[in-house]
Amino acid sequence: MKALQVISTNRVELREVSKPEVNEGEVLVRLSAASLNRRDHWIREGKYPNIIPNTTLGSDGCGEVLEIGQGVPDEWLNKQVVINPNVGWGDNSNVQAATYQVLGMPTNGTLAEFIVVPHHRLAHKPTHLSNEQASALPLGGLTAFRAVFHHGKLQPNQHVLITGAGGGVSQMAFLWAKAHGAIVSVTSGSEKKLSKMLETGAAHAYNYHQEDWAREVSASGESFDLIIDSAGGAQFNSLIKLIKPGGRLVYYGATAGLPSKVDLYRMFWNQITLQGSTMGNDQEFLEMLSFVNQHQLVPMIDSIRPFDQVIKGLDRMKASQQFGKIVVSLT
Numbered sequence: 001m002k003a004l005q006v007i008s009t010n011r012v013e014l015r016e017v018s019k020p021e022v023n024e025g026e027v028l029v030r031l032s033a034a035s036l037n038r039r040d041h042w043i044r045e046g047k048y049p050n051i052i053p054n055t056t057l058g059s060d061g062c063g064e065v066l067e068i069g070q071g072v073p074d075e076w077l078n079k080q081v082v083i084n085p086n087v088g089w090g091d092n093s094n095v096q097a098a099t100y101q102v103l104g105m106p107t108n109g110t111l112a113e114f115i116v117v118p119h120h121r122l123a124h125k126p127t128h129l130s131n132e133q134a135s136a137l138p139l140g141g142l143t144a145f146r147a148v149f150h151h152g153k154l155q156p157n158q159h160v161l162i163t164g165a166g167g168g169v170s171q172m173a174f175l176w177a178k179a180h181g182a183i184v185s186v187t188s189g190s191e192k193k194l195s196k197m198l199e200t201g202a203a204h205a206y207n208y209h210q211e212d213w214a215r216e217v218s219a220s221g222e223s224f225d226l227i228i229d230s231a232g233g234a235q236f237n238s239l240i241k242l243i244k245p246g247g248r249l250v251y252y253g254a255t256a257g258l259p260s261k262v263d264l265y266r267m268f269w270n271q272i273t274l275q276g277s278t279m280g281n282d283q284e285f286l287e288m289l290s291f292v293n294q295h296q297l298v299p300m301i302d303s304i305r306p307f308d309q310v311i312k313g314l315d316r317m318k319a320s321q322q323f324g325k326i327v328v329s330l331t
Helices: 038-044 129-137 137-149 166-179 191-200 211-217 233-241 264-269 280-296 307-318
Strands: 001-007 010-018 026-035 058-066 082-083 114-118 121-122 159-162 183-189 203-207 224-229 243-251 272-275 302-308 325-329
Touching: 001 307, 010 038, 010 280, 010 307, 038 307, 058 114, 058 129, 058 137, 082 129, 121 280, 129 264, 129 302, 129 325, 137 166, 137 224, 137 280, 137 307, 159 166, 159 272, 166 183, 183 191, 191 203, 203 211, 211 233, 224 233, 280 325, 302 307, 307 325
Parallel strands: 159 183, 159 224, 183 203, 224 243, 243 272, 302 325
Antiparallel strands: 001 010, 026 058, 026 114, 026 325, 058 082, 082 121
16 A cells, blocks of 8 residues: 655655554555645654654545444444544543643554554544545644633633734634634734634734734723733744733644743733643544534645655645645545
8 A cells, every 4th residue: 555654764665564453453544535744744854752764654545444343333344434643631631641742753643555453443424524624634633622621711802912823723723713703813924824714714913024913902992801821932022912801812832932021920810821732632533524424514725646746745845835644645
């Protein structure tokens, strides 16, 4: 079968590998679609811990169960499924275990024609979504769901700011917050992406490359009950200034690096919560899919490309050219 594998630092390759065998408690899934994440790009560039050569990349996938191992309920056979990318979250729903991993490194992932996973990693595909759309949900959707609801404690009609609106997790957070009845604004460094988010229903869209964007927001009287951030960096304190008293700033990344300082004075006086977040537990994965079904939500898709163009997809992600998820068709 074909699989996208890490060969060495800064090198991935689409290659022929052996089809995996099913053991007790496992299922064989023929993948029809998989989507790319920044995680795959970072692994390719050697910027991720514990990289193991000859490992198949990919955390997001949708497909059909072709074979089941001993002890697996018969009901899964021939079902269309999405795969939960959590590996060993643990018993504490509030935080992942020390041994927690994400599918796609060091465990073989979804950028392959077939994958074997424990049957408890399966969930039924939302019926209103195509396989390509469903494949875009798992990692980004779960990360956004936990940030918005578990840590963000979002309520209808609250004002939310989501940074970096071109990213997959940010766009999922936008969809979840809008569906829940929030008033959602966004930031991006791309005017084109900001225009698209306004067309999609954003209340306001701010270009973070404009030096005084946060000051202009404050001058307009706008402030936020919840800010969801993936960047960190020098603008972190600007975000803190935009939070309402008693509000929350949830962050799940630091792509812009670490802030040089944090405005603790403003935080304690306004009783602001600063909360880190990452992925989500297995129950939240099922709740996320239920939320998608309830509101008939459809992830934003940038492009769908054949498997032999997967590396070009990673190149597009590296250049931050995408708007929505980049999906690979595996059939």
